[in-house]
Amino acid sequence: MSRISHIALDDSNLPPPTPEIEQERKVAMFDLLEDNSFSLPARDGRTAPAGPYRVHLAIREKRLVFDIATENGEKAAEFHLSLSPFRQVVKDYFQICESYFDAVKKLPPSQIETIDMARRGIHNEGSRILMERLEGKAEVDEDTARRLFTLICVLHWGG
Numbered sequence: 001m002s003r004i005s006h007i008a009l010d011d012s013n014l015p016p017p018t019p020e021i022e023q024e025r026k027v028a029m030f031d032l033l034e035d036n037s038f039s040l041p042a043r044d045g046r047t048a049p050a051g052p053y054r055v056h057l058a059i060r061e062k063r064l065v066f067d068i069a070t071e072n073g074e075k076a077a078e079f080h081l082s083l084s085p086f087r088q089v090v091k092d093y094f095q096i097c098e099s100y101f102d103a104v105k106k107l108p109p110s111q112i113e114t115i116d117m118a119r120r121g122i123h124n125e126g127s128r129i130l131m132e133r134l135e136g137k138a139e140v141d142e143d144t145a146r147r148l149f150t151l152i153c154v155l156h157w158g159g
């Protein structure tokens with residue numbers, strides 16, 4: 001049961017998302033809950049509570065906060081990650097997404113495909129950074145990291 005069963009974003013202090021950002025959030029959350037791999041390693045000589053997990057993501061004091069509980073609400077872990085390593089890749093990701101959303105409206109498929117390949121490359125870089133930052137705190141597979149990175153971007157968008 002090394003998985004996320006529920007995900008919540010604390011977007012209460014963010015401006016309303018654009019329709020595109022809202023769609024990205026919905027798709028990432030749906031895909032994440034459908035298929036993910038998430039576990040907490042033993043830390044400080046203590047075994048982490050078993051999953052599945054309820055994950056709450058927030059940005060507080062310029063840090064990304066993972067607040068993790070078990071299915072029955074028992075606190076499993078909380079860790080804070082600096083947002084600094086994500087800043088440039090999130091900025092690049094939003095710029096390429098904006099180009100992609102514009103391209104879909106007016107460019108031929110061949111040009112859209114080129115922009116989409118660049119978008120995926122930046123997305124892969126963001127998920128790689130996330131996996132590095134989670135090392136020793138949580139274990140995730142590449143697909144889970146990609147979906148979590150999308151949600152981090154959503155939180156970053158208004159932050």
